[in-house]
Amino acid sequence: MHEGEIDVESEIHKGSTFTIKIPNIINENRIEEVHNPFVKNLTLKKENKISMKGNKKETIVIIDDNFSNIFGVTNILKGEGYSIKGFMNAEDGIKEIFENKNVFVAIIDLMMPELSGYEVTKRIRERFMMTEIPIIIMTARIQTDSMTKSFEAGANDFLNNPFESEELKARINTLVNLKKISQKSINNEIALLHAQVNPRFLYNTMNSIVACCYEDSEKAADIIINLSDYLRHTFDYDANINAIPLSKEIRLIKEYLYIEKIRYDDLLEYEIDFRNEENIVIPPFSIQTLVENAVRHGIIKKPKGGKVTITGGFKEDFYQIIVADNGVGIKQKKLKEILAEETQEIKGLGINSVRKRMKAMYGTDINIISEYLKGTKIVIKVRRQ
Template identity: 35%
Template sequence: MKKQKVLFFLVGFAFLLTLTLFLLQNDQPSFTSHGTLDLDQTPFHDDKMITLDGKWEFYEGKLYEPSAFTNGTKENAVFIHVPGAWTTEEENKRVGTYRLVINNVPTGKVLGIKKQNIRSASKIFINGKLMSEEGTVTKNEANYTEGNVPKLLFFQSDTDRIEVIIQVSDFSFNSAGIANSIHFGEQETIVTQSLKNVLYELAIITVLLTIGLLYILLYLFVEKYRRKEFFILAFALSCIFFALINLCLSERTILYLLPGLSFETMFKIKDISIFLATISLILIVTQIDKRLLSHRLRNSLITAYSLYILMILLTPLKFYHSFLLIFISLNCFTYLYIMIKVVYFYLKKNTVSNDYQQTIILFSILNINIYNINLLLYSFGLTTKLQLGFLNILLYAIALAIYLTIRVNQSYKRNEYLTHELDVTEQAYLVAQIKPHFFFNTLTSVMSLCYTDGKKAAQLLAHFSSFLRQSFEFNSRDMFVTVEKEMKLLHSYIAIEKERFGEKLHIEYDIDPNASEEYIIPLSIQPLVENAINHGIYPKEDGGVINISIHKEQSNLVISVFDTGVGIPAEKILDLLNATKQAERGIGIANINKRLTKYYRTQLIIESEQGLWTKVKFEIPLH
């Protein structure tokens, strides 16, 4: 088993490394070179869409208008790879201008450009016409505002040459510029591709939100989970927070749902959700195994993240973003540390979980680390892909949902087992309620008969032996017995009592022969008869009659014990049914009533007229 665990870990690590390298590489072919792109040298005419990846003209520190390029490329041009970012600390170089010339463009068709992620304020000109303005593009930081929303821009060209100029300014990030590929193509193709991406992301987000909301409802409305399974709430919240993060990334689906949402508000929702998701994960892993994070480390991390969340809420985007790198690094540390600890205990086989549960936990933590790496690379413009990360977070949610289902199922089975054990104990307790005076009186009667009627004494002793044997058989784990078996016990008991009471006790039976194989809870008739004899017939000077009736009525089995004894005062009937009050007459009755309620959702019905009669009855569904 340990070899299998090591193999699983090595495969997981190799997968993580391979995926990271895959995310770092750009699988889009670069057809753009030295600021020009010839569509005839690309598959554009077949695919109807192409990325504008490659070397663009770039002018750092300059915001050139289209009119500045009347004579073509300027002398101070450098060539920078798109997608990519430029990094500078110089305030006068927090702006730049990109330029690309596309040749052999089809005329007379509606064309489109899909702008995905340009940090953090931009203007896009096509053939000298302003097509998009996001935020405020300026060299003056005081006038600068962010604006970075995915957009589809459509236009027609009268010539086969297009000039694309993009002005960028950024005072929010250390890595500014065109962070993701810009797509160029015919309108129908580019709209279809964009819609596919939105639907893919929206489907994953919907699943995450559904899982989160379902488990929140489970936590809120099932009391035992609210008391014992805080894990459920933490998991549900993590799914919702990851869904909110994904809503604000890539296609930024949140803007389709909330078109009026400001750029800063969207970023705050994303950043707050990132760190709330981490807090949720910390609570999850400490619920799984407290050794994964020490109490001090857990509290320190939660405090640090909480303070930063407060900072995000109360301060402008630019201010809290100056600390973002610190907390992103802390986030990476937290995720990797948790994974290392999970792997350590996984290989040591030193957790409270079973092997398959450990594997599920490790799988989910591995996926969340891949998602975190993907998110980190995307944030710094080192990859343009987030689809795999979206899939990883979905796998994380599904894996933990499976783990949670197993955990809840095991908890249910454990509770069911303990309940069964309690039922067995209650049965044994009921048997133990055979009062000492019953043994004493029976043995006294046997001794007395030994002097007067040895044969009768032997019969009484045989009845007593049979009664004891059948009573103790009810200690078995069978929670139900046949009517026939219950009646055998009852006959043995009555035979003994008739020897004690003689002519004062008369028993009548009204038993449906077809009911003998029906199942009932054990010791559900004998205690009723015992109470009828001891508290109904015995106090009456001339004795009385007990009638035992068992019949099928439609889909129910109806059992009743009627006696012509002294009756029961009306105010004491409720006490008999109340297990907590344990009235003198009713230890056995209260126990039977409790078990009837538990197994059949029914109760004993007691009717009585004081001084004349008492009838105790119950109905149970036929098995």
């Protein structure tokens, strides 16, 4: 684990001498930054942290109050290409997991002085599912009660320390692949959702075009152009692309709302106001999905119609996007059903897909505020890069 050596010298009837050689671990509290000869690209910092940059984007976070354990795990994983972030302070480790979108697996020590491994795991599970941030609990003593509590808290795996290097590598690689499969599943889910263009939307749009042809040919041409662009952007989705420029999403929203405005006329008003969005990227169809829900399930169900407002701008460390409507709103019971991870209702699928992808990409969840018969506001926060 620490790449040390044990030498033995023994003579019958005289005794034995055991010599243990352990690589020197530099005191991270004295030295702000030093490169260790045993692990390439390893940096020890005075804040009780360890960092190793790998050639893969996947990051492994280690939370353990014993620095030797962090160093040992880092040393074992050095050949796997992962970036490693080790923390002796649990709160620092949790913060890294919440803010670093490239964290794929967390290794957490069970027994720590301030926050136990159970508590750290529960904190992470409040935001991330088991497939979003897989967790390995590490302990020196495996007991049935400890294992049960760990799995109840949300751990994916349990590892007894000391352990074999190959065992750790195998478990890490398995959980990294689990997250990759989860991400691909989310992307395929949203691809399927948007491949199924609402037939009624197309039918009504074509009727609007036909009606305009007799009265306003230029308007009919505008609808056809917007519909063509909307369909092109919708069908052009690539499940392997996790993020697109916000500006591209805004164009899709404008095309969609222009068509719906023609269709519903005075029943639908909308306002779009984005600022400083040039360098912002988001998961594809994330905002458009929320806008479509606002129109279909909020505004149009209100006898007198209403207004959808979409805004975006920087607020502290985030780029904040708000989709608000003054439609019929959502009853609290229904809102809980929509937000439930286990729901399989297709009409809740869009919102849950947005939530999953935002958590996977930025570690942030969406915030939904709704009052029945008054309207709904959805807030998305994109972390400043």
